[in-house]
Amino acid sequence: MSHDCDVLVVGLGPVGAALCALLAREGVTAIAVEKESAVYPLPRAAHFDHEIMRLFQKLGIAGEMQAASQVAPAYEFRNAAGQILMRYDLIAQGSPSGWAPSYMFHQPSLEVALRRLAGESPHVQLRLPRTLRSFDQDPEGVTAIVDGPEGPETVRARWMVACDGAKSPVREALGIGLDDFGFDEPWLVIDALVSDPSRLPAANLQICDPARPTTCLVMSQGRHRWEFMLLPGETPEDLLDEGVIRELLRPWNCDDVVEIERKAVYRFHGRVARRWREGRVLLAGDAAHQTPPFAGQGMCSGLRDVDNLAWKLAAVIRRDADPALLDSYQTEREPQVRSVIQLAITMGRVVCISDPQAAAQRDAGMLAQRAAGGEAPPPAPLRLGPGVLLDGGGEYFPQPWSETGRMDDVLGDGPWLIERASVRGGPLAPFADRLEPWFDSRGVEAVLVRPDRYVFGTGPVEVLKAAWADGVGPL
Ligand SMILES: Cc1cc2nc3c(=O)[nH]c(=O)nc-3n(C[C@H](O)[C@H](O)[C@H](O)COP(=O)(O)OP(=O)(O)OC[C@H]3O[C@@H](n4cnc5c(N)ncnc54)[C@H](O)[C@@H]3O)c2cc1C
Structure with a gap:
C-alpha cells in the first residue's frame, strides 16, 4: 500500500x-x-x-x-507580608543561546x-x-x-x-x-486584557500566602495572568463565579483597567x-x-x-x-523532562502551602537562606540523557552573536562541524572571540553540533565525521 x-x-x-x-x-x-x-x-x-x-x-x-512577547525581568516568590523569599534576576542571568533568558507571551x-x-x-x-x-x-x-x-x-x-x-x-x-509524580493541585487561571500595565507588577510573582496561594504574571503587551489555588472545600464552579473573581482581584486594585478575557480551572500535575x-x-x-x-x-x-x-x-x-x-x-x-517536572513541583510545593504554621516555617527558612545567599542561582543547564552522542556530547551548544548578527543565521540548518583552527578565518570570524574560549575550556580541536544544537561529540574531525555517518548519515 x-x-x-x-x-x-x-x-x-x-x-x-x-x-x-x-x-x-x-x-x-x-x-x-x-x-x-x-x-x-x-x-x-x-x-x-x-x-x-x-x-x-x-x-x-x-x-x-x-x-x-515581552522579556521577563524577574521571577519572585513573596510571602503574605510581601517579603521576598526567593528571586531570580532573569535578565542578569544571561543565556547561552543568544536570546533573553525568559519571554512572556x-x-x-x-x-x-x-x-x-x-x-x-x-x-x-x-x-x-x-x-x-x-x-x-x-x-x-x-x-x-x-x-x-x-x-x-x-x-x-x-x-x-x-x-x-x-x-x-x-x-x-x-x-x-x-x-505520576504525586502532585495534584486545582487552580483557577484568569487571563485579562489590561489598558494600563503601569498599574500592575512588572515582575512575575508567586504570592506564597497560605490564605490563598496566588500567581501574578506579565503576558504579552496588554495582557496579564492571575492564578489562584482552590482551597479545601472549594469547587471549580465556586471560583469561576464573576463576583468571586472580582473579590480575588480586589487586592490588586486594578478593577478599572482590567477586562477578564478567559478563565478556567485546571488540576496541575506531573506525569x-x-x-x-x-x-x-x-x-x-x-x-x-x-x-x-x-x-x-x-x-x-x-x-x-x-x-x-x-x-x-x-x-x-x-x-x-x-x-x-x-x-x-x-x-x-x-531525563531532561523529569528534571524540569521535579523543579516545577519543588517550586509548587513552596507555593501551595495552605497551613499557616507550615507557611511561617517556610518563610523563616527561606528568608534566612536569602539573607545568607542573595539571588537564587539559575537552574543548571540540562544535558541530554544517553543517546546519539559520543564522548563530550550531550551539552547544549551556545549561540554567539556580534554586531553583525547571530551565529545560527550564518551556519543555517543541519549538523555543523566546527574546527577551532578555522574559526578566525571564515564566516565564523565575527564570533571567534566567543567560540575560541569554548574550545579552549574543553581542550578540543573540533565539535560536531546536532541539528537540535546539542553537541554530538568533540575530537578529531575524521572521527566525528565517521561516527555521524555511521549513526545518522553522511554529513
Ligand atoms: C494554566 C497553564 C499554564 C501553562 N503555562 C505554561 C507556560 O508558561 N509555559 C509553558 O511552556 N507551558 C505552559 N503550560 C503548558 C502548555 O500549555 C502545554 O504544555 C501545551 O499546550 C501542550 O502542547 P501540545 O501541542 O503537546 O498539546 P495541546 O496544546 O493540548 O494540543 C493537542 C491537540 O491535539 C488535538 N487532538 C486531541 N485528540 C485528537 C484526535 N483524536 N484527533 C485530532 N486531534 C486531536 C487537540 O484538539 C489539541 O489541539 C501551561 C498550561 C496550563 C494549563
Whole structure:
C-alpha cells in the first residue's frame, strides 16, 4: 500500500504545529489532523525560554515572536507580608543561546504563527477539523482512520507522531501508562486584557500566602495572568463565579483597567508516559509528559521534544538511518523532562502551602537562606540523557552573536562541524572571540553540533565525521 505522506501528525497544538514546520524544513512530507477548527481558546502557556526563542529563530519567526512577547525581568516568590523569599534576576542571568533568558507571551498568537508556517509549506497538508478515530500499524507504516466533515478518510503514513495533548487518545489506544509524580493541585487561571500595565507588577510573582496561594504574571503587551489555588472545600464552579473573581482581584486594585478575557480551572500535575515510541508511533509534548506550570516549561518541553525528533525522523526517512535511532528520542529527552517536572513541583510545593504554621516555617527558612545567599542561582543547564552522542556530547551548544548578527543565521540548518583552527578565518570570524574560549575550556580541536544544537561529540574531525555517518548519515 503506498503512503500518503512520510509522517502523520495527530494534533495541531504548539507541539504538532512546530513538528510540521520542522519536518517541512527537512523535506519530509506530513499530513496533520486536528479535531478543532480554531486554536484552543482557554488560558495556557504564558512563558517560554531562550532555547525556545532560538528554535523560533530556526523556524524564521523569532522577529514575529519578539514583537508578540515581552522579556521577563524577574521571577519572585513573596510571602503574605510581601517579603521576598526567593528571586531570580532573569535578565542578569544571561543565556547561552543568544536570546533573553525568559519571554512572556500569549499562547494562541504563537499557535496561529506556527500553523501558518506549517500551512505555507508545500510539504505539509493541514487537515482540520479531522478527528483520529483509530489506527493500525505494520512493518511498513501506519494506517489511520480519520473522521472529517464528509465522513471517514484513510491516511497511510510511514510514521505517526501523536501530539494529541495530555489526554492523548493515541497513548490510551496503545495502553501506555503514566508515571505520576504525586502532585495534584486545582487552580483557577484568569487571563485579562489590561489598558494600563503601569498599574500592575512588572515582575512575575508567586504570592506564597497560605490564605490563598496566588500567581501574578506579565503576558504579552496588554495582557496579564492571575492564578489562584482552590482551597479545601472549594469547587471549580465556586471560583469561576464573576463576583468571586472580582473579590480575588480586589487586592490588586486594578478593577478599572482590567477586562477578564478567559478563565478556567485546571488540576496541575506531573506525569511522564512510560514509553514514547511503540513501533512506528511516537508520542510528543503533553501526550508524553505533563508538568505543573510553576517553571513555565510544559510547552517548552514539548517543543524540545520535536526539535529532538524531527531531524531523527528525517534521517530515517530520507537517509535510510536505522529506525533504532528513534529510540534515542526518549533516552535523551526523558531525563531532561523529569528534571524540569521535579523543579516545577519543588517550586509548587513552596507555593501551595495552605497551613499557616507550615507557611511561617517556610518563610523563616527561606528568608534566612536569602539573607545568607542573595539571588537564587539559575537552574543548571540540562544535558541530554544517553543517546546519539559520543564522548563530550550531550551539552547544549551556545549561540554567539556580534554586531553583525547571530551565529545560527550564518551556519543555517543541519549538523555543523566546527574546527577551532578555522574559526578566525571564515564566516565564523565575527564570533571567534566567543567560540575560541569554548574550545579552549574543553581542550578540543573540533565539535560536531546536532541539528537540535546539542553537541554530538568533540575530537578529531575524521572521527566525528565517521561516527555521524555511521549513526545518522553522511554529513
Ligand atoms: C494554566 C497553564 C499554564 C501553562 N503555562 C505554561 C507556560 O508558561 N509555559 C509553558 O511552556 N507551558 C505552559 N503550560 C503548558 C502548555 O500549555 C502545554 O504544555 C501545551 O499546550 C501542550 O502542547 P501540545 O501541542 O503537546 O498539546 P495541546 O496544546 O493540548 O494540543 C493537542 C491537540 O491535539 C488535538 N487532538 C486531541 N485528540 C485528537 C484526535 N483524536 N484527533 C485530532 N486531534 C486531536 C487537540 O484538539 C489539541 O489541539 C501551561 C498550561 C496550563 C494549563
